[in-house]
Amino acid sequence: MKKFINNNDDFLKESLTGFGKAHSDIINVNLDPSFVSRKNKTKDGKVSLISGGGSGHEPMHGGFVGHGMLDAACPGFVFSAPTPDQMQAAAEHVDSGAGVLFIVKNYSGDIMNFQMGAEMYSGKNDSIVTNDDVAVEDSTFTTGRRGVAATVLVEKIVGSLAEHSGSLEECKKLGEKVNKNAGTMGVAFTSCTVPAAGKPTFDIGDDEMEFGVGIHGEPGRKREKIQPSKTIVGNILEAILDNLKPEKNEKNLLFVNGMGGTPLTELYLVYEDACQILQSKGVQVTKSLVGNYCTSLEMQGASITLLKCDDEILKHWDSPVHTAAMRWGM
Amino acid sequence: MSVSFLISQAKGVQKVIDENSAEIEVLDQKIGDGDHIFNIQRGLKLVVELEDSIKDLPLAKALNMIAMKVLSGIGGSSGALFGTFFMTMAKSPDLDKNVDFNKACEMIISGIKAMKERGKADVGEKTMMDVLIPVSEKLNELKNESEFKSGLNEVIKIAEERMLSTKDMLATKGRASFLGERAKGHIDPGARSSQLIIDTICKSVINN
Numbered sequence: 001m002k003k004f005i006n007n008n009d010d011f012l013k014e015s016l017t018g019f020g021k022a023h024s025d026i027i028n029v030n031l032d033p034s035f036v037s038r039k040n041k042t043k044d045g046k047v048s049l050i051s052g053g054g055s056g057h058e059p060m061h062g063g064f065v066g067h068g069m070l071d072a073a074c075p076g077f078v079f080s081a082p083t084p085d086q087m088q089a090a091a092e093h094v095d096s097g098a099g100v101l102f103i104v105k106n107y108s109g110d111i112m113n114f115q116m117g118a119e120m121y122s123g124k125n126d127s128i129v130t131n132d133d134v135a136v137e138d139s140t141f142t143t144g145r146r147g148v149a150a151t152v153l154v155e156k157i158v159g160s161l162a163e164h165s166g167s168l169e170e171c172k173k174l175g176e177k178v179n180k181n182a183g184t185m186g187v188a189f190t191s192c193t194v195p196a197a198g199k200p201t202f203d204i205g206d207d208e209m210e211f212g213v214g215i216h217g218e219p220g221r222k223r224e225k226i227q228p229s230k231t232i233v234g235n236i237l238e239a240i241l242d243n244l245k246p247e248k249n250e251k252n253l254l255f256v257n258g259m260g261g262t263p264l265t266e267l268y269l270v271y272e273d274a275c276q277i278l279q280s281k282g283v284q285v286t287k288s289l290v291g292n293y294c295t296s297l298e299m300q301g302a303s304i305t306l307l308k309c310d311d312e313i314l315k316h317w318d319s320p321v322h323t324a325a326m327r328w329g330m
Numbered sequence: 331m332s333v334s335f336l337i338s339q340a341k342g343v344q345k346v347i348d349e350n351s352a353e354i355e356v357l358d359q360k361i362g363d364g365d366h367i368f369n370i371q372r373g374l375k376l377v378v379e380l381e382d383s384i385k386d387l388p389l390a391k392a393l394n395m396i397a398m399k400v401l402s403g404i405g406g407s408s409g410a411l412f413g414t415f416f417m418t419m420a421k422s423p424d425l426d427k428n429v430d431f432n433k434a435c436e437m438i439i440s441g442i443k444a445m446k447e448r449g450k451a452d453v454g455e456k457t458m459m460d461v462l463i464p465v466s467e468k469l470n471e472l473k474n475e476s477e478f479k480s481g482l483n484e485v486i487k488i489a490e491e492r493m494l495s496t497k498d499m500l501a502t503k504g505r506a507s508f509l510g511e512r513a514k515g516h517i518d519p520g521a522r523s524s525q526l527i528i529d530t531i532c533k534s535v536i537n538n
Contacts, residue, residue, distance in 0.1 A: 033402065054365075054405075077372075080365045080406035084413075085398075108503060112410035112448055116401070196368045201359055216363035219509050 001198045011195050012055055012077060019062060023324040026066045033083070035090035036062040037072040042096040047162040047171050048072070050090050051103040051155060053110055054079040056194070057215060060152060060294045063325030069159035070103075070323075078194050078297070079216045081109035087117025091125065099124035099168040103155060103175065105147030106131040126168055128175040130154055132184040132305065134243040135212030135220050148215050149257040149294040149305045150182035153317075156326065160316035178313060183240040186220070186303030187232055188213035188259060192296045211235070215259070215296045215303075229266075233273040236304050237281075246283055246308050253287035253317065254278065255305040260295035262302055267291065270302055278306075287317055293325065331434040333392045337381050339531050344374040346530045347523065358519040361506040365406055366519045373404040373412060389429060393420035408520070411445045411458070418444035435473035442466040449503065456501035456513060458520035461492045465528055482532040489532075493517060493525035 005011055013031060020029030020036075027036050035052075042048050051061040052074030061073035072090040076082035091100045100121065104114045106129050118125050132150035158166075158175040166174070188210040191200035201217035204210060209232070212220025226232075246252055256271045258264070271290050278285055287309065294303070309317065320329030347354075347370055354367040376399050384392040393416055401413030418441045422433075429437070442462045446452065451459045468488050472481040496518040501507040506518065 076405040077365070077368075079363050080369055080404075081410070083402045083405050083409055085402040108449065109405070109407035109410065112407060113405070115448075116410055116413075194364055194368075197355065197359075197364050201364050214363075216365075218363045219361075219512060 001193050001195070003193070003195060005195055008196055012075065015055075016062075016075065019324070026322065026324060027062070029062075030089070030093070033074075033086040033089045035072050035074045035086055035093070036065045037090065037094055038065055038067070042071050042094050044096050045098050045165065046096055047098045047166060047168050048091070048094040048096065048100045049103060049155065049159055049162055049171070050074065050087065050094065050100055051151070052076065052082045052087065052090075052114075053105050053107075054081060054216070056192070056297045057295050059292070059325030061155070064152065064155050064159075064323050066321070066323035067330065068163050068319060068321035068323070069155050069326065076113075078196065081107065081113045084113050084116035084120055087114060088120040091117070091121040091123060095123050099126070101125070101158070101162070101168060101171050101175070102127040103151065103158070104129050105151055106144055107146065110147075124168065126172050128154070128158075128172055128179065130179045132179060132182045133186075133214070134183045134239050135185045135214075146214055148186065149184045149255060149303050150179060150307065152257075152293045153182060153253065153255065153289075153305065153307050154178045156321060157313055157316040159321070160319040163319070164316075174312065174316070178307065181244070181308040181313070182305055183244045184303050184305040185236045185239050186213050186215070186257075186259065186301060187211050187236065188217065188220075188296075188299050188301035189226065190261060190298075190300040192217045192260070192299040194297070209301075212239075213296075213299075213301060215294060217296055217299060229269055230273050230277070233270055233304065234277055237274060237277050237306075240304065240306050241281065241283070244306060244308060246306070248282050249284070251284055251286040251309045251314065252278075253289065253305075253307040253309055253313075254285045255289040255293075255307065257289075257294050257303045257305065258292035259299040259301040259303070260292055261298045261300035264291065267302055270304070274304055287314070331389065331429040331437070333384055333387060333389055336392065336396070337378070337385065339534065340374060340377045342534055343527050343530050344371075344378055346526050347371060347374060350522075350526055354519050354523055357517055357522055360516045361501065361509055361513045362519060366408060366523065369404045369406045369408040370523050373400050373408065376400070376403040388426060390420050390422075390425040393425075407449065411449055414444050414448045415441040431478050432473045435469040439466045439470055439473075451503040454499065455503040456496045456499040456506055456518045456521070457503050458518070458524040460496050460499070460518065461489050461521045461524040461528065464488050464492050479536050482536050486529050486532045489525040489528040493521045496521040
């Protein structure tokens with residue numbers, strides 16, 4: 001394992017402390033229990049949005065705390081859900097009286113810990129669960145689809161509504177709409193290495209890729225020989241379009257997300273391939289996002305998310321945001 | 331069951347889990363994401379380190395401190411599930427009186443029931459509940475028997491059989507559920523760690 005690390009026990013604490021110093025104009029980092037919150041107090045009457053999850057997906061979620069997005073984020077250990085006392089402390093810290101909306105990715109550990117945190121928090125609160133990963137079959141018999149990169153879009157769009165005085169109920173409703181309108185699928189070329197493990201999570205050949213990979217290096221749909229970008233992107237889009245079935249005149253946001261180890265050069269190439277394929281299928285792309293937003297440590301690979309946008313979604317996508325990882329309009 | 335019993339069991343379990351950590355790590359990497367063993371080891375270390383602060387406390391308080399430590403120090407599914415287990419045990423009535431075998435069984439049974447509700451998982455879904463639920467059912471049969479030591483040998487056997495049975499299951503809960511057919515052929519790491527915990531505690535009770 002080659003990583004910038006001093007010792008494993010301090011890995012997260014040291015990284016969070018550095019994050020706090022680097023972005024001290026926007027956020028504060030609280031340790032024990034760990035949560036990232038906005039530097040400025042949530043204004044009275046604004047619904048507070050809190051997300052969280054295992055670390056290792058940076059900038060998700062701490063990088064999305066700030067104006068127009070989250071009020072707080074609770075980082076767990078690398079790839080492990082955060083603990084209920086973190087959610088409780090974060091909620092008590094940021095709630096200005098309008099209630100708290102927890103944004104939770106659909107993983108068993110996250111669901112359980114957020115549920116317990118919500119039970120322990122005495123103020124008004126509600127939750128939404130994201131599950132945009134179309135690589136996983138959804139059925140009533142399974143945990144269901146994973147919550148992955150579209151969580152970024154949910155946090156941005158609902159964050160804007162909360163900033164524009166949306167109620168807790170309205171924020172939850174919009175979050176559920178964005179989640180339902182989004183589909184994601186990822187592919188990995190290499191594994192990631194959890195610092196505590198010290199070795200790669202999975203073995204993969206030099207000429208292989210994991211198609212439909214999750215954001216923790218957990219296996220996806222199938223192991224395949226690597227193919228040209230156009231073929232990979234085409235297969236990913238086919239799965240997404242099959243699921244979302246966008247209308248011809250509908251507007252869409254195309255989000256190419258890096259897993260951490262793939263350079264932007266390649267992510268833009270993926271974006272170009274996706275644009276061409278979508279155009280040939282008559283799918284309109286009106287908004288874009290390209291970069292490393294929901295990563296899996298140093299994994300090489302990318303995911304593609306398509307989000308069907310109505311006027312409400314477009315308005316809240318375009319509105320100003322100022323966080324460590326996403327900033328425009330202000 | 332006493333506080334000193336809890337501490338000595340935690341130490342015994344820690345030793346066995348550490349000895350088997352490589353195997354559990356590999357199982358989790360096959361069908362999960364590899365965090366399970368680190369979470370269990372971190373939890374056990376935290377509980378063992380509590381010794382000085384809980385050794386003179388009443389049982390209910392000690393269980394509560396263990397619960398909060400597990401809940402806030404582990405994370406992931408294991409933290410929520412084992413935290414729920416200890417929290418439920420701490421809420422058992424009459425803990426200030428002598429906790430005999432019957433009472434201890436009832437506490438464990440109620441703790442496992444609460445884990446089942448928290449995780450919304452049942453037998454046959456390739457999780458730690460495949461081991462814990464049958465063990466809880468067996469304890470329910472055994473709890474009123476005066477000669478429970480031979481019964482504990484059956485508990486050990488049930489835990490092992492059920493742990494092995496997860497190998498050919500499809501996962502429908504937890505992270506392994508995302509694999510579909512590909513999860514088949516691998517023992518569930520949570521079932522393996524739970525079986526080791528039960529095996530260690532039962533053997534220690536039988537031998538004392």
